[in-house]
Amino acid sequence: MRKVLIVGAGQSGLQLALTLLDHDYDVTVMSARTPEEIREGRVMSTQGMFHNALQHERNHGLNLWEEETIPFEGLGVSVAAPDGSRVLDWVARLDHYGMSIDQRVKMAGWLELFEERGGQLVIHGVTTADLDKLARMYDLTVIAAGKGELVQLFDRDPRRSPYSAPQRALSLAYTHGVERRPEHPEFAAVRFNIIPGVGELFMIPCFTTSGNCDILFFEGVPGGPLDVFGDRPTPAETLRRILELMRTYVPWEYERSRHAELTDQGGTLAGGYPPVVRQPVGELPSGGVVLGMADVVVANDPITGQGSNNASHCAQLYLEQIVARGDRPFDRTWMSTTFERYWDYAQHVTRWTNTMLAPPPPHVLEIIGAAGQFPEVARRFANGFADPTDYQHWFFEPDRAAEYLRRVGTSVTT
Secondary structure (H helix, E strand, O other), rough: OEEEEEEEOOOOHHHHHHHHHHHEEEEEEEEOOOOHHOOOOOOOOOOOOOOOHHHHHHHHOOOOOOOOOOEEEEEEEEEOOOOOOEEEEEEEEEEEEEOOEEEHHHHHHHHHHOOOOOEEEEEEEHHHHHHHHHHHHHHHOEOOOOEEEHHHHHOEEOOOOOOOOOOOOEEEEEEEEEOOOOOOOOOOOEEEEEEEOOEEEEEEEEOOOOEEEEEEEEOOOOOOOOOOOOOOOOOOHHHHHHHHHHHHHHHHHHHHOOOOOEOOOOOOOEEOOOOEEOOOOEEEOOOOEEEOHHHEEEEEEEEEHHHHHHHHHHHHHHHHHHHHHOOOOEEEEEEHHHHHHHHHHHHHHHHHHHHHOOOOOOOHHHHHHHHHOOOOHHHHHHHHOOOOHHHOOOOOOOOHHHHHHHHHHHHOOO
């Protein structure tokens, strides 16, 4: 039985660990925190998972909260005008619903499930020196902890990393008491509000430790009016500032959120990080090698909501590559090849995310505007969140966008 060590207990690491157990691998997960510490701690992220990623969980029996969680069935876009009105507002139904489950709920539950299914769980922080000794005991060591000392084992790939500093100042609050958008009270939707030159506000239906809730999530241009959380305010003050910013820049969202209350004292977060792609193979002091996965090697800004989706796809692909390897060694060449197969997918997410971070070129503005006129454009844009590889065919290049919009317009008029 081949032995695999996974350091990190997030979406990618635990999904990979649990699915490897299904294939009779001897799997050890090292987590810095116990399930109870995770459950009672601070929120770690926003997350909006779409159909293709959710299906990986269903296929392996990991969708433990699907019946309790209110799904989001649509995705809408609003663009703010300087006077607080909307110059654009539309919503499209998703072909398949998406869901958001607080990682405190999911990761704590998955850690417990991992032990129930026979995995070895070790609660301990890991340093590079620790890893140098531990890795010799396993056939494969995977690093799935996207923060901390171990990330330094993986060099930044400058060819694939156009940014070296955070492109957004992030702030969020998990809340109860938010009402449905009056434009579509019959279904929940992720709402993507664009404030030109200032940033973005996302409203994400979610399931947390106290039940269903809504995430209020700002992405602010660094140094701009949304970048006001550097003093690390209290949870209550964080929510107050978020609501005040909503009242100023997206009053239509403030109106349905005016009675919002924090889900718990751990329900806020603020910060930022530079989007980066790293080399997938880390070398230990002894010369041994370890494989990075998910946001260890591809960390995109959350403006496109793809972090957990990327992690799920990465875990599924790594699973397939590990199983296909059989008894052959997990050497440096195999690790690099495995990552490149993941990059075949992740490159489209990275390009899309970086496009959305930059000031939008004219053809992207035309697409977003056309979505307000043509439901087909809105539907395709919304469903790209489940399959971002589709954007290469019509979204990135001005010529392809123009041809696509021409076809859509022609089909409507004929």
